Amino acid sequence: MKLKTLKKKIGRLETRLLEGQKKLAKLKGKLAALVKANAAKAKKKSTARAAGAGKKKRNSTAKSQVKPAGAQGSAPKKVKRKLNLSPERREQLAAAMRARWAAKRAAEASPPDGSTSHDFRIGQVPQSP
Numbered sequence: 001m002k003l004k005t006l007k008k009k010i011g012r013l014e015t016r017l018l019e020g021q022k023k024l025a026k027l028k029g030k031l032a033a034l035v036k037a038n039a040a041k042a043k044k045k046s047t048a049r050a051a052g053a054g055k056k057k058r059n060s061t062a063k064s065q066v067k068p069a070g071a072q073g074s075a076p077k078k079v080k081r082k083l084n085l086s087p088e089r090r091e092q093l094a095a096a097m098r099a100r101w102a103a104k105r106a107a108e109a110s111p112p113d114g115s116t117s118h119d120f121r122i123g124q125v126p127q128s129p
Contacts, residue, residue: 085093
């Protein structure tokens, strides 16, 4: 390897290492700021809870209801997108959904028929329908 190319490679490596140190310092600073902000938020939340605990609960039934499993996470609820449908297409989809729901209700209402009857006595042969 030539002396000139070796010097260039060493120079590039040194600059890359310096940039890496700068990035690392920047990320460490962001991490420290986040930790500090989260600690402040937790402290504020705990003081608010302590202040709220002293108050009387008026609406205890609404507060005691159990939330669904998906709502307990820290992520905010996903906003449902409104479909941009024409009235005709909306009505078509509504009719399809009504038909699907009616079929589901009908399936739940009528249990599946068994092929043999289980009300026979000893000595009788079950008859198939």
